[in-house]
Amino acid sequence: xxxSQGSAHPLRLLGVxxxxxAVIYALVFFTGDKSPTPKLGIDLQGGTRVTLxxxxxxxxxxSQDSLKKxxxxxxxxxxxxxxxxxxxxxxxxxxVITVPGDDGQQARALATTAKLYIRPxxxxxxxxxxxATPQTTPGTQPAPAAQPETTQxxxxxxxxxxxxxxxxxxxxxQPTQPPADPSxxxxxxxxxxxxxxxxxxxxxxxxxxxxxxxxxxxxKADPLAGNDDPAxxxxxxxxxxxxxxxxxxxxxxxxxxxxATSGLNQQQARxxxxxxxxxxxxxxxxxxxxxxxxxxVAFVLDSKVVSAPVVQQGPQxxxxxxxxxxxxxxxxxxxxxxLKYGSLPLSFQTSEAETVSATLGLSSLKAGLLAGAxxxxxxxxxxxxxxxxxxFVTGLSLVASGFAVYGIMVLLxxxxxxxxxxxxxxGLIIGIGMTADxxxxxxxxxxxxxxxxxxxxxxAPRGWQxxxxxxxxxxxxxxxxxxxxxxxxxxxxxxxxxxxxLTTILDVxxxxxxxxxxxxxxxRTAFWSKPSVNGLGAIQQIARERKAAEAALxxx
Numbered sequence: 001x002x003x004s005q006g007s008a009h010p011l012r013l014l015g016v017x018x019x020x021x022a023v024i025y026a027l028v029f030f031t032g033d034k035s036p037t038p039k040l041g042i043d044l045q046g047g048t049r050v051t052l053x054x055x056x057x058x059x060x061x062x063s064q065d066s067l068k069k070x071x072x073x074x075x076x077x078x079x080x081x082x083x084x085x086x087x088x089x090x091x092x093x094x095x096v097i098t099v100p101g102d103d104g105q106q107a108r109a110l111a112t113t114a115k116l117y118i119r120p121x122x123x124x125x126x127x128x129x130x131x132a133t134p135q136t137t138p139g140t141q142p143a144p145a146a147q148p149e150t151t152q153x154x155x156x157x158x159x160x161x162x163x164x165x166x167x168x169x170x171x172x173x174q175p176t177q178p179p180a181d182p183s184x185x186x187x188x189x190x191x192x193x194x195x196x197x198x199x200x201x202x203x204x205x206x207x208x209x210x211x212x213x214x215x216x217x218x219x220k221a222d223p224l225a226g227n228d229d230p231a232x233x234x235x236x237x238x239x240x241x242x243x244x245x246x247x248x249x250x251x252x253x254x255x256x257x258x259x260a261t262s263g264l265n266q267q268q269a270r271x272x273x274x275x276x277x278x279x280x281x282x283x284x285x286x287x288x289x290x291x292x293x294x295x296x297v298a299f300v301l302d303s304k305v306v307s308a309p310v311v312q313q314g315p316q317x318x319x320x321x322x323x324x325x326x327x328x329x330x331x332x333x334x335x336x337x338x339l340k341y342g343s344l345p346l347s348f349q350t351s352e353a354e355t356v357s358a359t360l361g362l363s364s365l366k367a368g369l370l371a372g373a374x375x376x377x378x379x380x381x382x383x384x385x386x387x388x389x390x391x392f393v394t395g396l397s398l399v400a401s402g403f404a405v406y407g408i409m410v411l412l413x414x415x416x417x418x419x420x421x422x423x424x425x426x427g428l429i430i431g432i433g434m435t436a437d438x439x440x441x442x443x444x445x446x447x448x449x450x451x452x453x454x455x456x457x458x459x460a461p462r463g464w465q466x467x468x469x470x471x472x473x474x475x476x477x478x479x480x481x482x483x484x485x486x487x488x489x490x491x492x493x494x495x496x497x498x499x500x501x502l503t504t505i506l507d508v509x510x511x512x513x514x515x516x517x518x519x520x521x522x523x524r525t526a527f528w529s530k531p532s533v534n535g536l537g538a539i540q541q542i543a544r545e546r547k548a549a550e551a552a553l554x555x556x
Contacts, residue, residue, distance in 0.1 A: 010516070017513035038419075039100075041420060052097065054066075055227070055348065069344075070346055071095060074344070078099075100419060116254030119297070120292055121247060123245070201234060212246075222236070237304060245298060251284060251288045251297075252288065256278050257275055273323040277319035281319060282319025289311045296308045372428065379432060386535075390534065393515060394515075396514070405502070423496040424496060430503075431503025434478060438511045442468075456523050457529060459523075460519050464516050468511075482498075
């Protein structure tokens with residue numbers, strides 16, 4: 001019987017696998033950041049876990065639909081920032097964000113409500129002089145600092161009139177303070193604060209508005225953060241706390257934003273966030289800029305004024321504008337990413353934050369690697385004891401598979417942000433056992449052929465022909481199970497399913513391109529065909545005894 005297809009040129013198959021390894025490690029060492037180490041998850045490198053409590057204006061319990069939508073938006077923000085290994089899960093009425101690395105502020109920024117409204121500025125006073133009577137006439141004259149002194153080149157964007165330095169882009173989310181009234185729960189107290197802030201700062205009564213301007217304290221946490229009513233005026237502060245604004249009703253909602261990006265304005269040497277509006281938002285923007293030429297309009301994010309530029313030209317067409325200010329590259333990217341994926345349906349406050357020690361993660365990594373090494377050694381010892389030469393082939397195949405897995409882990413960390421955690425290591429260790437199962441199937445088929453009286457040279461290709469279909473079927477079942485688990489699971493279980501599916505695919509590749517060619521090559525050499533070397537002498541003896549018995553029966 002001729003050799004099975006794919007076994008006639010074992011050296012060619014080994015060359016294909018060697019070429020694949022060469023490509024993988026060329027990409028590892030000559031692309032990306034060139035760091036030859038995979039990204040690690042929070043349980044291995046440490047990180048921050050933040051628990052966020054939802055706040056509703058009326059104090060009602062948040063719906064599961066709202067929590068699910070908030071979870072999806074936060075996950076999109078994580079993906080947009082390229083934060084690998086992060087986890088966003090719903091825990092009762094809370095959302096828990098886990099971010100690897102040392103930057104815990106990143107987890108808090110991901111939960112920014114990001115309700116953006118564009119409101120005309122009616123009045124603006126410096127925070128330091130907020131007790132004085134404002135000198136501007138509502139809706140008729142821009143703030144003194146905003147008046148253009150000279151003729152400036154017209155641009156299709158708004159420009160910022162000498163903004164004061166901004167220390168933060170996002171309003172601080174402070175933990176809930178103990179309620180002043182012992183009879184009120186923290187949720188009831190927060191609801192009371194929101195209602196009181198609305199009554200004072202969103203009143204349509206001019207006298208109440210002046211009182212709010214005079215008493216506004218920009219140093220305190222804002223109970224209205226993400227809960228202001230866009231259909232009412234608003235008294236609020238700038239994010240840096242240097243100005244207090246009286247703003248008109250919202251003219252454009254952040255939901256009208258089609259896309260948001262960040263970049264460096266080369267002319268003014270500052271980072272900006274660029275907004276592209278949908279068709280409805282584009283028309284509203286053109287109308288607004290036509291009405292407020294040489295007047296200020298405010299970009300209000302979570303009830304704080306991020307930027308309040310003067311409209312230098314109007315009406316502005318095209319549906320594109322920018323938010324300018326003293327952003328850093330990171331803060332501008334975070335704000336653009338937050339606005340791009342829309343505002344959360346709920347506002348949140350940080351109720352708990354904890355840091356996972358990197359030392360604990362290192363211990364977990366060492367324990368996981370030790371467990372994998374012990375498992376690999378035990379498998380190799382068993383194969384060497386039971387299969388001898390074939391066990392040596394098993395060892396070479398596992399080493400070849402290990403090189404491929406490591407290189408792919410590094411590349412996936414660069415390309416899709418994949419991070420290796422303890423669950424992923426467990427998937428890799430199980431994959432070692434599954435790969436060994438494929439070897440056992442192949443070797444036992446060779447034994448079956450030799451029991452029928454064939455030589456090792458003849459049994460190897462025949463055994464491979466019988467084994468490969470079984471190997472493919474077994475790995476197909478394992479891969480389907482891993483794929484279903486990945487689709488249905490959340491959190492770290494996804495990492496387990498991903499690595500299990502990856503090792504299942506590599507198992508097929510290694511068996512076809514490494515194990516089978518090595519066994520076929522060994523079967524064609526005199527040394528490896530010796531029963532004392534290949535460990536198949538007992539099988540050959542059984543075959544001889546069976547043949548002798550059959551011959552005796554024939555003579556009888």
